[in-house]
Amino acid sequence: MTLSRDGVVGFICLALSLAMLILTWGLPPAVLVPIGPAFYPRVVVSVMALLSVLLIVFDISAGRARADAPTAPSPPANYRLVLATFVEFGLYVALLPLIGFRLSTFLFVVALQITLEWPGSKTRWLLVLLIGVATSLICHFVFEDYLSVLLPRGTWSGL
């Protein structure tokens, strides 16, 4: 029995729905209306469990046909860049409340530009830095001074 990504998704969703179904037993019964806070979530997660099972069953039944069929070559994908983007975005989110919007945004925009495409010349390096500074300062000016939207302040930096 071989599982494709559909089968894996099915198992993840099934596990999630069963866990949520168990959690609904801890919810209190209704007082004012015939159905309580647990009724609707139970219906929703039960349907999710049913669909997950269907996905697993369809995936298993399609497994034999999949094994026989020739696999089409998938387009090339640069997953290292995807992972780097996720990590840098995660760091940006973590640093925002610590060093504030201006500094973290400058660092994030510069770092991600360099990660996605290495600047090959001095002009390009200058452009990367310029975009970092401009994004940080223009966003700060437009949102804080013009649109009255407060942006995160850093507890470490005070900025």
Add this chain to the structure above:
Amino acid sequence: MSHYELLLAHIGTVLHLQYLVPLIAGTVAGVIGGALPGVTITMTVIMVLPFTFGLDPLQGLAAMIGVYVGGSAGGSITASLIGIPGTPSAVATIFDGFPMTKKGEAGRSIWVGVWSALIGGALGGIFLIELTGPFASLALEFGPWEFFSLFIFALTMVAGLVGKSVTKGLLSGIIGLVVTVVGPDPIMGVQRFTLGIHELEGGFPFLPVLIGIFAFAQLMPDVETIGTSAQPAVDPNKKVSLKVSHLSVLWDIVCRPFMLLWVTFIGIVIGVLPAIGGSAANIMAYDQAKKFSRRPEKFGTGIPEGIVASEASNSANVAGSLMMIMAFGIPGDAVTAVMMGALTMHGIQPGPLFISQHPKIAYGIYAAYLVALPLMVAVIWAGSRAWIRIITMPKSMLIPIVLVLCVIGAYALSNSMNGVYVLALFCVIGYAMVKARIPLAPLIIGVVLGDQIEANLIQAVATDANPWLFLTRPISGGLLLASVASIAFAVWQHRRENRRLAKAAEEEVDTDF
């Protein structure tokens, strides 16, 4: 004041600088966002969203309508010039737009698309203005049973029609509903599934969820192609002449009035149907125009009919989607889902009472839509020299800026990091869903409608505990029957497609041997 006097008065209001500036800015952003390959209209409206927080509701909506109208037409520029759709709603424009450009008629190719978008959009506008009121009156007759069934119908229809698997579509919609059950229940305020995390006690805020789902889901596929052979190479220094006789272009469009009206009608109907959107409208309209044409064999060779069909339907689709949020409170697509979120942020609930409770905003939306159409033409004309440079802007510069704007949008909603953490969580979920080939549209509809589905269910049962009322009340029963029919139709359609593909594969094997 009569209907048209109100409309004229609000057109006058929208022409004041206070509203015109956001509308122009939104249209420019929309055209650029629509033209940039990989940046969809949804992504552009999400980027513009934080800028609307400090504005009054109509100013913010004007900016978003500008994005919607501008983006719908902007996608055709890229489709015509480089053969890559700027947005999914411009896919069919490539079929004839790009061959026309290759024949040396780049200007004609772009402007047939732009003027078609204006005419299709204006015809759609008539529908929007004339039929939103009657549809809202119809919706006022609905009780909680009918609304519950209508929302279920919207969800099943989207789940069935998008993606390649009905099961995955439905699963996506259900995941959307699961997202909405986290937090307090609507009657007793009992905390559900918060696992003791205080930040979850208000539930997942809708807009950060939506921004998160779309941000990485739409940007990461572009990141995957950076530095690989799959990345399209376009020369930004390539000189393309966009000079054209606008009168002959307009004649290209209006010389087939029945086709124009028919494809516009298709666009409006697809817009009214929840969450199917322009990506389906342009393909269906192109297919219909080809079927009814006297020269179907010419389609795909660079004829104006193909561009007219795609762009007029695509633009009219916007009007249909706007009507759905104004009359029923159901987003026609992801862009109107963001608009709906922005409205609720200002304490305005779209739905049947929207026009009577907020006439200034309702007529303001009509007016902004009508003013945005000629503005879109003006913006594309003014920027015509810059398009080839703009659409080849490096992704490495664009992606960090887009992500920063997403973070601002999520943070500014409640001035706390909670929104940003939710955004980050749903960025991961959105990308995982893309990799698992689970469609995102049903999830969004589930998240938008989840609370209302539960509230209407409880209200219906609290009014009368008899569950059969959902089936025995004619409209409610009809809608539930339509939900089942839409799933059955989708299953039949997918099986037929699979059989067709299997047959084609068998024939290919036979030929080889």
